[in-house]
Amino acid sequence: MPTLRSATLSPAPAATPSPTAVTPSPAAAGTTPSSAAKRRMTARRAADSPDSPQFASPHKSPLAGSGHFGAPKMLSGSPKSSRKRLYGDLVPAERPKWNPRDPAQMQAVKEALHVATTPSCGLVCRDDEQRRVFEFCKACVQQERAGSLYVCGCPGTGKTLSISKVKQSVSRWADEMGMETPDDLSINCTNLGNTSDIFGKILEKFQVRKKASGKLSPLQQLQRMFSHKESAPRRMLLVVVDEMDYLITRDRAVLHDLFMLTTLQFSRCILIGIANAVDLADRFLPKLESLNCKPLVITFRAYSKDQISNIINHRLKVLEYDVFEPMAIEFCARKVAAATGDMRKALGVCRSAVEIFESGLQDSSDKGAGVVTFDHMDIALSKVFKPAVVNNILCLPQHQQMVLCALANTFQHSRKKATTLGELNKSYIEICRSTQVPAVGMLEFSNMCMILSDQGYLKLGQSKEDKLRRVTLQIDISDITFAFKGSRFFEKCLEQPKF
Template identity: 35%
Template sequence: MSSPMTPHLSARAKLHAAAAPEALPCRQDEFNEIQLALENMLVSETGGCIYVSGTPGTGKTAAVRSVVRFLKEYYGFRFVEINGMKITQPTHAYEMLWEAISGQYAGATHALRFLDDEFTHPEIITRPVVVLMDELDQLVTKSQDVMYNFFNWPTMPNSKLIVIAIANIMDLPERTLSNKISSRLGLIRIQFAGYTHKQLQTIIEERLKGIPGNIVLPEAIEFASRKVASVTGDARRALEICRRAVELAEIETVPLRRPAEEDDDEDKLVQVSPVAKTAHKVTIAHVRKAINEATSSPTMQYIPTMSIVCKIILVALLRQIRISGVAENTLESVLGVIDRQMRNFEGLVQYERELYGPMRDSANSSSDQTTTTFSLGTLKTSDGCILGTALRPGDKAVHTMRGFQRGLAELVESGILFQQQSRSERHCKVRLNISESDVRTALREDPEVGMFVRE
């Protein structure tokens, strides 16, 4: 017999980040903007692009899906969702779009040709097609042809293709496409700001409406909201923290059964302390414990203990992600960030001193003066390729990739970093296997590199 749905179970179910809310609070303005833009295109039966951007957990995808569900009742359009995280190759997006339009499957190469023909001479498309391209940065390719095609097809004469692209970076098209191309795409841009603590409070309270007993105290909701808003404004993180806090309160509330060999009577339960019997409401203490757990995972505990070079690689990768707007970047670009922005970092200089010993400057070879100036301009790969920029005048210290290879290997083996295999080390791509917010949280107060994370 199934156990009854207790207030704690109901709260956990409603606080799950994947649970679809009946309404999307605190995003009515953005909802209206998306609805107006999409409805205008549907009414006029013209193509167009809507570009939605904002940091993770700010309700972008949920808002777009809500608009699509609402308008689908009034307009007979086809809808296809393409998530960059769920397809193995960016070109598979062609296959998905062609199958949604024609009902027939074709490989990426053939699908691209069919789509080009269709948008040049429309024959199959008799009603509008709305494409949601989520995690757009994952569809970036070396030639940028996938992003260009999906943004270009809606601009073709008589096109009825409407593309709604979602990404974390506001100017991703400008960063990845040439200015000449991006300027003529005519994107309608809608920006989602991070949630404030008041908005996070409202979102959590809306989720908990109708649950008997008011098991989550208002001060606990406010505490969780303020903590998350001060770091990321990520609604998913706030919901997960509150959900875990409910679990912790539930554990204290539910009495434990005796061991099976002693449990002769089903009603015999282990004595529960009066505190445990009354500790059914979620308090600030439960939220604080849930936050500590979230920031004390094995990975987040491990990151601060890593070598200085590992931390520097992570910080540089975070900066490069912010610069490029995409999650996957070349090792050369990451090392370039270190060379430009962290060249004189004392921790890095000390690491080099310990690894290689002091380097004597040939310009002062007659004296006892030594130089510890760090320059990535002299980093060499095992096959002799030079990484970074040229040496500055007077720099004679020659470093190898040995230290950075060790750091990369440690990050890859620990599962924090993914490194793509490549013939050339300088062009191999790296990306995080954990969330950026987790890395920032783990290193934010680090005495060695925290200053670079907080900038």
């Protein structure tokens, strides 16, 4: 490589030039060897500087200025401008902070978490179920034949919202295919005065009620209409019957007649029933199968932890700020998924956590922004998933609740499983003194304990003297402490030393 050495005019080894680069001679460049060496030293110092572009971009070659192959030209600019041009689309913009003291922002959060709010991002985590329902409706419309489908699942699993989205998809698909768009009718069975009124609503949709048919019931008119080609309607009708449990529990004949409408020769009804009764297949499908009107069954399973978390985050995407700690949402999702898998309950818990956070702002002088934390979510969840005994404790009169606190104080840090009525009375009096609540007399105290014994909270033994009667706790101490969690008064009662 003698030509390269003569071109650099320097004894120091030079960097390998780009295969496409042409190295000019010093004479052609109008420079001297000393000036070229000075420029190389200056470039080397610049490359070692922390402000050099090589520190701003991981793709910047250490051989800056040497014609390195593939080095982008924009790196010759300022480091900040180069970073912005190269990584502006990759570095996420910092989200603005939530101002919970802004009424408009707080209202937007509550609306995003409301059950009645339809998420703008669409329904997530139910793609497979929606696809199956859509394919069923699509086949019925294409073949111009009637059909029945039963959608079941636990409450809050997205059944109604999914079917509503499928209806829109069917109409859009029919328009794109140039086919006649089917009519649709939605009926909520809880709004029916009589279960048989459902046939009148279907008949009204076809708009064929005639005076001559006044002697026939709506069901009979529908049956006659679907039995003759001349009277059969031309357009398909998609009938969505929500809360079908009402028909199941009230009148099984109505349920059977409804599904049988789809078996008539010239029927144009696409029937989709929605209910919470998952066991319909065991109770009613054998009968419907014998009548040749067995529906296709699609079950919506309870939401999993990941699905609940995903849905909550999708709903919050419409906001420009972070509202919850990620750990708080995960905690809510885990708890609800383990209990019921009800998405409506999860949204209710999140709204409750926001309200608890909002009420805490009124007691705080801190004007800085914050988010809903794990502790807020913990309180909200404890209110929703209370055991039955906890709700019963909260319904007791105050002095009986204080007696339970005295029992908890007596046994919480003691290995003893029983005490006497006299010792329990001393603990009760100490609680009343510290909380400045007038204590009741011994006779009334004994009567309160007898009432609590009758309700199963404690057990009283027998003795000639009331003070010596044996007292044992029949419920867990954790139920007592959990019931009074968040109440300053009773938390103070539970702090009292045992006797």
